[in-house]
Amino acid sequence: MRTDRGETGSSCMDAYCAFERGGRAFGVPVRAVREVLTGETATPVPRAPAHIAGVVNLRGEPLPLLLVDEWIGVPSRRYRPADQILVVESSRMRVGIVVDRVLDVLRRAGVASDDGWFAGDAAEDVEQRGGGKVSLLDPDGIIRAAVSSTTAGFRRMTGSEARGAAGTVRAE
Numbered sequence: 001m002r003t004d005r006g007e008t009g010s011s012c013m014d015a016y017c018a019f020e021r022g023g024r025a026f027g028v029p030v031r032a033v034r035e036v037l038t039g040e041t042a043t044p045v046p047r048a049p050a051h052i053a054g055v056v057n058l059r060g061e062p063l064p065l066l067l068v069d070e071w072i073g074v075p076s077r078r079y080r081p082a083d084q085i086l087v088v089e090s091s092r093m094r095v096g097i098v099v100d101r102v103l104d105v106l107r108r109a110g111v112a113s114d115d116g117w118f119a120g121d122a123a124e125d126v127e128q129r130g131g132g133k134v135s136l137l138d139p140d141g142i143i144r145a146a147v148s149s150t151t152a153g154f155r156r157m158t159g160s161e162a163r164g165a166a167g168t169v170r171a172e
Contacts, residue, residue, distance in 0.1 A: 016106045018134050019086055019099040022074025025134045027106060028088055028097075032139040036102050037085040049153035051146060053079035053098055063087065065096045066146050072137065090139035095146065106134060 016027035042054030042065055053065035065085060069076040085096035 014108050016108065016134065016136060017086065018103040018106050019084070019097075020101050020103055021072065021099050022069060022077075024072075024074055025103060025132055026072060026099075027134045027136050028086065028139050030105060032088045032090050034087040034089050034094065037087060037096065038083075039081050040085060041081055042079055047154075049150050050076075051149060056085070056096065058087070058094075058096075061094075063094060063096045064146075065098055066142065067098050068137075068142055068146075071142070071145055072135070088139045088142075091143050093143050093147075095143060097142065 015030040017030050017033045018025055018027045020026075037056065037058075040056040042056055044054045045052055045064075048054075051067050051070065053067050055062040055064050057063070063085075065079060067076065067079065079098050084099050084101055086099050086102065087094065087096050089095075
Protein backbone atom coordinates (compact mmCIF):
# COMPACT_ATOMS: atom_id res chain seq x y z
CA MET A 1 0.00 0.00 0.00
CA ARG A 2 1.42 3.35 -0.97
CA THR A 3 -0.02 6.79 -0.59
CA ASP A 4 -0.31 9.17 -3.47
CA ARG A 5 2.31 11.76 -2.54
CA GLY A 6 0.71 14.18 -5.01
CA GLU A 7 -2.60 14.24 -3.14
CA THR A 8 -3.32 17.64 -1.66
CA GLY A 9 -6.07 19.51 0.06
CA SER A 10 -8.43 18.37 2.78
CA SER A 11 -9.00 14.94 1.26
CA CYS A 12 -5.43 13.92 2.12
CA MET A 13 -5.54 15.51 5.57
CA ASP A 14 -8.86 13.83 6.37
CA ALA A 15 -7.85 10.35 5.17
CA TYR A 16 -6.63 7.80 7.70
CA CYS A 17 -5.06 4.39 7.30
CA ALA A 18 -6.94 2.17 9.75
CA PHE A 19 -5.25 -0.85 11.33
CA GLU A 20 -5.90 -3.36 14.05
CA ARG A 21 -3.72 -4.07 17.06
CA GLY A 22 -4.75 -6.11 20.07
CA GLY A 23 -8.35 -6.37 18.92
CA ARG A 24 -8.83 -2.59 18.61
CA ALA A 25 -8.88 -0.32 15.58
CA PHE A 26 -6.51 2.63 15.23
CA GLY A 27 -5.66 5.03 12.44
CA VAL A 28 -2.83 7.30 11.31
CA PRO A 29 -3.06 10.04 8.68
CA VAL A 30 -2.53 8.70 5.17
CA ARG A 31 -0.07 11.55 4.54
CA ALA A 32 2.35 9.87 6.98
CA VAL A 33 2.03 6.33 5.58
CA ARG A 34 4.67 5.25 3.07
CA GLU A 35 3.91 1.55 2.65
CA VAL A 36 2.89 -1.69 4.35
CA LEU A 37 5.32 -4.59 4.74
CA THR A 38 4.50 -8.21 5.49
CA GLY A 39 6.64 -11.26 6.19
CA GLU A 40 9.77 -9.37 7.20
CA THR A 41 12.35 -10.95 9.48
CA ALA A 42 13.45 -8.52 12.16
CA THR A 43 17.06 -8.31 13.29
CA PRO A 44 17.19 -7.92 17.08
CA VAL A 45 18.89 -4.85 18.53
CA PRO A 46 21.01 -5.83 21.55
CA ARG A 47 19.96 -4.12 24.77
CA ALA A 48 17.18 -2.21 23.04
CA PRO A 49 14.15 -1.17 25.09
CA ALA A 50 11.10 -3.45 24.95
CA HIS A 51 9.26 -1.18 22.48
CA ILE A 52 11.95 -1.77 19.82
CA ALA A 53 11.09 -5.06 18.10
CA GLY A 54 14.25 -4.90 16.01
CA VAL A 55 15.12 -3.52 12.58
CA VAL A 56 14.35 -4.65 9.04
CA ASN A 57 16.18 -3.83 5.84
CA LEU A 58 14.10 -1.41 3.78
CA ARG A 59 15.89 -1.03 0.45
CA GLY A 60 19.30 -0.89 2.09
CA GLU A 61 18.26 1.32 5.03
CA PRO A 62 17.59 0.06 8.57
CA LEU A 63 13.96 0.57 9.60
CA PRO A 64 13.33 0.42 13.36
CA LEU A 65 10.21 -1.54 14.30
CA LEU A 66 8.11 -0.09 17.11
CA LEU A 67 5.81 -2.03 19.41
CA VAL A 68 3.40 0.72 20.49
CA ASP A 69 1.13 -1.61 22.50
CA GLU A 70 1.94 -0.04 25.87
CA TRP A 71 1.24 3.46 24.56
CA ILE A 72 -2.09 2.58 22.95
CA GLY A 73 -3.41 0.46 25.80
CA VAL A 74 -3.46 -3.02 24.26
CA PRO A 75 -1.86 -6.20 25.61
CA SER A 76 1.80 -6.32 24.67
CA ARG A 77 3.16 -9.10 22.52
CA ARG A 78 6.31 -9.75 20.51
CA TYR A 79 6.72 -9.13 16.81
CA ARG A 80 6.00 -12.04 14.49
CA PRO A 81 6.84 -12.13 10.76
CA ALA A 82 3.10 -12.66 10.12
CA ASP A 83 2.45 -9.16 11.52
CA GLN A 84 2.21 -6.26 9.15
CA ILE A 85 4.49 -3.25 9.41
CA LEU A 86 2.98 0.15 8.76
CA VAL A 87 5.88 2.29 7.54
CA VAL A 88 5.27 5.88 8.61
CA GLU A 89 7.35 8.98 8.18
CA SER A 90 7.01 12.00 10.40
CA SER A 91 9.34 14.51 11.98
CA ARG A 92 11.84 13.58 9.23
CA MET A 93 12.07 10.07 10.67
CA ARG A 94 10.86 6.79 9.20
CA VAL A 95 9.75 3.95 11.48
CA GLY A 96 7.75 0.77 11.17
CA ILE A 97 4.76 0.39 13.49
CA VAL A 98 3.97 -3.28 14.14
CA VAL A 99 0.26 -3.92 13.53
CA ASP A 100 -1.87 -7.06 13.40
CA ARG A 101 -3.34 -6.05 10.06
CA VAL A 102 -4.16 -3.01 7.97
CA LEU A 103 -7.93 -2.56 7.63
CA ASP A 104 -8.86 0.25 5.28
CA VAL A 105 -8.43 3.88 4.33
CA LEU A 106 -11.10 5.99 6.01
CA ARG A 107 -12.10 9.59 5.44
CA ARG A 108 -13.37 12.02 8.01
CA ALA A 109 -14.35 15.57 7.23
CA GLY A 110 -13.23 18.38 9.50
CA VAL A 111 -10.36 16.72 11.35
CA ALA A 112 -7.19 18.75 11.16
CA SER A 113 -3.89 16.89 11.02
CA ASP A 114 -2.39 18.90 13.87
CA ASP A 115 -5.14 18.46 16.48
CA GLY A 116 -2.59 16.94 18.86
CA TRP A 117 -4.33 13.59 19.25
CA PHE A 118 -2.20 10.67 20.26
CA ALA A 119 -2.89 7.40 22.00
CA GLY A 120 -4.76 5.98 24.94
CA ASP A 121 -7.21 8.35 26.58
CA ALA A 122 -6.08 11.25 24.38
CA ALA A 123 -6.97 9.42 21.17
CA GLU A 124 -9.87 10.77 19.19
CA ASP A 125 -12.42 8.13 18.25
CA VAL A 126 -14.16 8.32 14.89
CA GLU A 127 -16.88 6.14 13.50
CA GLN A 128 -15.80 3.33 11.22
CA ARG A 129 -17.95 1.64 8.64
CA GLY A 130 -20.09 -0.90 10.42
CA GLY A 131 -20.42 1.19 13.59
CA GLY A 132 -16.99 0.44 15.12
CA LYS A 133 -14.62 3.06 16.49
CA VAL A 134 -11.15 3.94 15.25
CA SER A 135 -8.76 5.76 17.62
CA LEU A 136 -6.66 8.24 15.67
CA LEU A 137 -2.95 8.38 16.49
CA ASP A 138 -0.42 11.13 15.90
CA PRO A 139 2.71 9.79 14.12
CA ASP A 140 4.77 12.72 15.49
CA GLY A 141 3.67 11.79 19.03
CA ILE A 142 4.52 8.14 18.49
CA ILE A 143 7.99 9.00 17.19
CA ARG A 144 8.61 11.50 20.01
CA ALA A 145 7.54 8.88 22.58
CA ALA A 146 9.78 6.24 20.99
CA VAL A 147 12.82 8.53 20.86
CA SER A 148 12.28 9.77 24.41
CA SER A 149 11.74 6.29 25.84
CA THR A 150 14.70 4.84 23.92
CA THR A 151 17.00 7.66 24.98
CA ALA A 152 15.95 7.32 28.63
CA GLY A 153 16.46 3.55 28.50
CA PHE A 154 19.94 3.83 27.08
CA ARG A 155 20.85 6.55 29.60
CA ARG A 156 19.71 4.31 32.48
CA MET A 157 21.63 1.39 31.02
CA THR A 158 24.77 3.47 30.47
CA GLY A 159 24.53 4.95 33.95
CA SER A 160 24.18 1.56 35.64
CA GLU A 161 27.03 0.11 33.58
CA ALA A 162 29.20 3.09 34.48
CA ARG A 163 28.36 2.67 38.17
CA GLY A 164 29.05 -1.07 37.96
CA ALA A 165 32.35 -0.49 36.22
CA ALA A 166 33.33 2.20 38.69
CA GLY A 167 32.62 -0.24 41.53
CA THR A 168 35.14 -2.69 40.13
CA VAL A 169 38.00 -0.21 39.90
CA ARG A 170 40.25 -0.20 42.92
CA ALA A 171 42.13 2.86 44.00
CA GLU A 172 45.73 2.18 44.92
